Amino acid sequence: MSAYVGKYTTDFRHLYVGRTEAVLRPRTVEEVQLVVRILAKHGVPLVPQGGNTSYCTAATPNVDGTEVVVSLERLNKVREIDVGNMSMTADAGCILSALHDAASDVDLMLPLSLGSQQSCQIGGNLSTNAGGIAVVKYGMARDLVLGLEVVLPDGTLFSDLNSLRKNNSGYDVKQLFIGGEGTLGIITGASLKLARKPKATVTAFLAISDIADLSILLDRAQRFTGDAVTSFEYVSNNSLQLLLGKKPDLRHPLEQTSGHYVLLEASTSSHVLDLQGAVDALLEEAMGEDLVTDGTIASNEEQRNAFWHLRESIPEGEVLNGGSLKHDVSVRTSRLATFIEEASRIVKANSPEAILSVYGHVGDGNVHFNVVPPAGTGSVEFKAQFEGSVSPLIYRLTAEMGGSFSAEYGIGRVKLDLLATYGDPGKVALMKTLKKALDPGGHMNPGKVVAGDDRPHL
Amino acid sequence: MSAYVGKYTTDFRHLYVGRTEAVLRPRTVEEVQLVVRILAKHGVPLVPQGGNTSYCTAATPNVDGTEVVVSLERLNKVREIDVGNMSMTADAGCILSALHDAASDVDLMLPLSLGSQQSCQIGGNLSTNAGGIAVVKYGMARDLVLGLEVVLPDGTLFSDLNSLRKNNSGYDVKQLFIGGEGTLGIITGASLKLARKPKATVTAFLAISDIADLSILLDRAQRFTGDAVTSFEYVSNNSLQLLLGKKPDLRHPLEQTSGHYVLLEASTSSHVLDLQGAVDALLEEAMGEDLVTDGTIASNEEQRNAFWHLRESIPEGEVLNGGSLKHDVSVRTSRLATFIEEASRIVKANSPEAILSVYGHVGDGNVHFNVVPPAGTGSVEFKAQFEGSVSPLIYRLTAEMGGSFSAEYGIGRVKLDLLATYGDPGKVALMKTLKKALDPGGHMNPGKVVAGDDRPHL
Known part of the structure; x- marks a missing residue:
């Protein structure tokens, strides 16, 4: 029995290549209902699929080819x-x-x-x-x-x-x-x-010397701008250097390097409030106190786009350096700096050659604590080795600090083990109860999120 | 068998007087677990109770005295x-x-x-x-x-x-x-x-002549203040007059009466942005265009409290006029003015003597479309009559306009009929599935929210 393998069966990060006998692409909601009814009647499991950009293989079918892909791409009005x-x-x-x-x-x-x-x-x-x-x-x-x-x-x-x-x-x-x-x-x-839509947007690229100042700066920024901060993105110097080293056409926004950077953006729908003045006052105070050691405010849209391009290219920088092993963790914002420091210590002690690439949405307590293989190392082997030996220590630290092993990526099939280890047992039991109640046949995206008895009963 | 009747068995609005054999007041989470386990084991239904201030009798036990009240009041740390x-x-x-x-x-x-x-x-x-x-x-x-x-x-x-x-x-x-x-x-x-905490708060009491201008004013206020509007409360002239007529010590904030009022409050955590200036600019423009016909900004905390006291006394004004029959409905904010006008026409056509008291949180599309008995009428009889004949027309209009028959009060036991009539059948079926899955014995607050087969199986 041959089966289709291609864009509908390979996940975004190429972690998993599944197979399928059929990709169904209904044009209407009624067709989706019909498809689901027919598949349910015949006990055929299905995988709903959008853009298939999941970071945890939540939208790709299994390797055994028994699952039908239901793509929503034609429902696009x-x-x-x-x-x-x-x-x-x-x-x-x-x-x-x-x-x-x-x-x-x-x-x-x-x-x-x-x-x-x-x-x-x-x-x-x-x-x-x-x-x-x-x-x-x-x-x-x-x-x-x-x-x-x-x-x-x-x-x-x-x-x-x-x-x-x-x-x-x-x-x-x-x-x-x-x-x-x-x-x-x-x-x-x-x-x-x-x-x-914003009537005014202020975007700044700031250098910070002490990571513990991150949360102080966020609080200060919210107080000056009246909670108008839309983005507060952390970029470690390591992450930036990995990118700049491979992309010499990109420019460092500041003259001197620092250990830590923040891409701060504030915006307001008001045409009368002086948001620019508020950010200027913030930076004057923050630089006077050495909370911010250096910084620049985008003076036009081109500069703003350049700052954002840097931030958004960080994952590409990792790819160009052999790819990264990702830890998408969150802790309380009040514990984030401590977490990054502790987790970095763990990596240094257990895999001193590993290159850290730490960045993320620290305004939400979410950090991508990623690890890149040292130059010249086999990327696949390094990641497998790290994942088996050091990643568990990072996740254990996350749990001990009351954090989450999946801040925004989800569970899919790749984080089922972490859910079993670190999930609250009461929550996991409830999830199973809900899965069983809503999908008693277990046909709907089986093997994802809820492990175990959710396989279809053929 | 005698049973306790008192504050734990009578609901906030005195719509329902239940009975109970026992009020349990656990001191710890473990005691709550113990109580629930024992009651479940013996098939005894229970009613969880907080402050018992539900507007839909969700927290009061049944009249038959078979339900035990579990009060959380000692868990108060x-x-x-x-x-x-x-x-x-x-x-x-x-x-x-x-x-x-x-x-x-x-x-x-x-x-x-x-x-x-x-x-x-x-x-x-x-x-x-x-x-x-x-x-x-x-x-x-x-x-x-x-x-x-x-x-x-x-x-x-x-x-x-x-x-x-x-x-x-x-x-x-x-x-x-x-x-x-x-x-x-x-x-x-x-x-x-x-x-x-806000560093600046601006509170204004504004008169509007055309109710259709409500949503325009809200949008304008958000645009001037940069989405800093914290409250946008509508008070109809009827509601205000019902209150002022019974409370002569209260003062109308404006010199002339109007059909409609808005209590607008904006606040910001910023100490540098000029929120007061933004509201001043808003009112100058809005009054120049006759969007707002009259208005006053609280110049001190005492005046601000006076505005809020008026708004928060509206329900008391209804009580002093014989109490109100409440319709807690929501529609899209874009349809709110039309809803109020249409529903008012329905009342005028079907119960011309009824006094409307319309107010609420129109920034969220939520209006309390209440009806007060005409002076000299038996309040209980009027409300029963209205509820049986005109309320269904109001709820039908709400449904036809894609609105909700319960914007913020919930279902409890008093809105089960409305849920059965106007709830989406798919949603109601899912609710029953969830109730059955999580509470298969049906002991947990039976007869509320989910009707029917949720009674305990004794």
């Missing part, structure tokens, strides 16, 4: 934009950047910003509760959802698309499907909150 | 405040205003503001996903929750109290208990987001 309600209703298969454009056309914005926004789909963003670079102001994908439309594992429809900001009429069941990674149903449509 | 993380972990039985004070002591705030905050408890606030007067900026109670601790119907514990802002490690199961009204488990503790 913006159904409605209500400017007065500041809401948008869209099909699940809409590309995120297309929704950005649609919102922009009516002078509003959809404030979900991800590296993969040119190819990821909103249904996948919601199924994985995506994070990104604007969480500090606008929250996670979950926080943008007013309503969902979901095809349940038996083919029936749940719909909650009235675009209301307040609705306490029973359990908020839509929440289960947000971050459910397609294991409880297939999101086919969503109603989303939009935001007002 | 603030467990921890992490200033750097801007979070607070508290027992479910903490009075909301006590949490306000605890946050204020460390120069932060818990931005959940309710009329009943002197007696309601945080566990109840979360179980009902409470709204209140600051939703337009800070969201519903749900939006403030970082984690929950819940005793499940079998006495086991689910706990998620790590106070993380980002955590995609599996289904976000805590969401089920927020707004679950105690039917899926008993919330015993919660971790909550705190906010920075």
Whole structure:
């Protein structure tokens, strides 16, 4: 029996190559229902797929070829934009950047910003509760959802698309499907909150000498700007150097190197408040106190784009240096500096040759604590070795500090072991109860998020 | 068999007087678990109770006296405040205003503001996903929750109290208990987001002649203040006059009466941005365009309190006029003015003698479309008559306009019929599935939220 192998079966990070007998691409919600009903009737497991940009192989089929891929890519219409309600209703298969454009056309914005926004789909963003670079102001994908439309594992429809900001009429069941990674149903449509477009945006690239000052600077920035900070992104000097070393055309925004950098962006929808003045005052104070040792504010859109290009190229810098082993962890923002220091010590003690690449969304307590193989080392072997020996120590530290082993990537199939080890047993038991109640046949994206008895009973 | 009748068995609005054989008041989470286990073992149904301030009798036991009340009032400790993380972990039985004070002591705030905050408890606030007067900026109670601790119907514990802002490690199961009204488990503790205290607050009482201008004014206010509007409360002239007529010591803030008023409050944590100047500029423009016909800005804390006292006394004004029949509805903010006009026409056509008292949180599309009996009428008879004949027309209009029959009050036992009539069948079916999965014995707050087969199987 031959099976298709290609873009629908290979995950974004090339961690996993699955196989499938069929890729179904329904054009309507009714067709999704029909497909799900027929597959359920015949006991055929299925994998819902959006842009297939999951970082934890949540959207790729298994290697045994028994799972059918249901791609949402043809469900790609913006159904409605209500400017007065500041809401948008869209099909699940809409590309995120297309929704950005649609919102922009009516002078509003959809404030979900991800590296993969040119190819990821909103249904996948919601199924994985995506994070990104604007969480500090606008929250996670979950926080943008007013309503969902979901095809349940038996083919029936749940719909909650009235675009209301307040609705306490029973359990908020839509929440289960947000971050459910397609294991409880297939999101086919969503109603989303939009935001007002900024009238002023101030972007600064700042150097910090002591990592413990990160949280002090964030708090100070929020106090000066009136909680107008939209992004507060940390970049370690290591991460920046890995990138600049391979991309000589990119320019370091500051004259001197420092141990730590912050890409700070604040924005306001107000045309009368002086946000630029507030950031100037912030920097004057912060530099006077040596909280910030050096810094530059983008004076035009080109410079702003250059700062962001640097930040967004950090993962590419890792790839050009042999790729990275990723630890997507979060702790309380109050513990983040300590976590980075402790975890760095662990790496130095146990794998002194490893190159750290630490960066992330520290405004949310989320750091990508990544490790790059030393130059000249076999990348695959190094990562396997590190993952088996040092990663567990990093995750144990995360757990001891009350953190999470998956801040924004999710579980998929690659973090099932971590969930079993570090997940709260009460939560894991509840997850199994919910999976069994909503998908008793176990056909819906089996082997992801909930381990064990969720395989289909053929 | 005699049974206790008193504060634990009578609901806040005196709609329902239940009975009970026992009120249990555990002192620890372990005692809650023990109580739940023992009651489950003997098939005894229980009613979790916080401050018992539900507007839909969600926290009062049944009339037959078979249900045991489990009061959380002795679980009333603030467990921890992490200033750097801007979070607070508290027992479910903490009075909301006590949490306000605890946050204020460390120069932060818990931005959940309710009329009943002197007696309601945080566990109840979360179980009902409470709204209140600051939703337009800070969201519903749900939006403030970082984690929950819940005793499940079998006495086991689910706990998620790590106070993380980002955590995609599996289904976000805590969401089920927020707004679950105690039917899926008993919330015993919660971790909550705190906010920075405002450094500047501007409060204005504004007159509007055309209700359709409400949403235009809100949008304008957000654009001038950079989304710093914390409250945007609508008060109809009727509601204000009902109050002033019975409370001659209260003063109308404006010299001339108008059809509609807005209590607008904006605040910022910034000490450098000129929020007052932004509101001044807003009002100059809005009054120049007759969007606002009259208005006054509170010049000191005393005046600000006077504006808020008026707004918060509106329900008391209704009580002094014979009480009101409440319709807690929401529609899209873009449809709110049309809803109020249409619903008012329906009332005028079908019950011309009824006095409308319309007010609410229009920034969230939520209006309390209340009806007060005409002077000299028997209040009870009028309300029963209206509820049977005109209320269904109001709810039908709400449904036709894509709105909700319960914006913030919840379902309890009093809105089960409305849920059956207007709830999405897919959602109601899912709610039943969830109830059955999590509380198969049906002991947990039976007869609330989910109707039908949730009675205990004795």
